[in-house]
Amino acid sequence: MFNITNEIKKAFNGDAWHGNHVMQTLNNVNPESAFSHFVPGAHSIAEIALHLTAWTEEVSSRLTGKPAEEPAMGDWPEPEGRTPKDWERIIFNFKIANEELIRVCEAIKDNQWDDEVKSERNPALGTAVTNVELVSGLAQHHAYHSGQIALLSKF
Template identity: 85%
Template sequence: MFSITNEIKKAFNGDAWHGNHVMQTLNNVNPQSAFSHFIPGAHSIAEIAMHLTAWTEEVTSRLTGKPAGEPVMGDWPVPENKTPQSWERIIFNFKVANEELIRTCEAVKNNQWDDEVKDERNPALGTGVTNAELLSGLAQHHAYHSGQIALLSKF
């Protein structure tokens, strides 16, 4: 049977149909280039990874019944330090956020996936959607930004 939780597992560290899962993509990044801005006006790989973490944490929060809002870390957090150790911490935080999300998803009852996220309808903020749509959107978000990271890591 299809499981929306399996989709986030695949996008995070499973057999994603589109290619490398996000963890593999992040682990392939050279730490010295993670903080570089290869394209003027574009985000660095580290900023994208932190953005992914922020929204993963926000989706977990929404699935536990908290009202929708901006992520606690902000939409586009900026790394405080630009060292290989900081890059390792960014990857670790992404991993922990996704593992917590998966644990939360596995606790969601089948009849709760059609429940709407708590908040007013605001398409730009991703509210007014069901829990299943929310998680599906995050899996798409992971795939989208994983592609960006893969391209930026070729510079």
């Protein structure tokens, strides 16, 4: 039987079909380049990692019954600092957010996956979806941004 929790585990730090999982991609980033804007108007690797963390936390919040809204950190949080230690903290916080999400997912009963997320039906916020669609979307989100990070880390 299909297990959506396994999909988020693979995207986060497992054997992802698309290539490196997000943790591997983040750990391969040179800390000195994590805060650089290599493409005019584009986000830095650190900003993308913070965005991933923000949405992972928001998905956990929604899965625990809280109404859908913008992430508490904001959609695109700015790094608080730009040192290698700050980069380590960003990676650590992403790891913690995903470990918490996995704990939340593992606590969801099979009959709850098709429940709709509490929301005001705002498609821009990814609302009016079921729990399984929400987690599936986050796994896709992880893969998409992992690809961006992998490309940016080549500069």
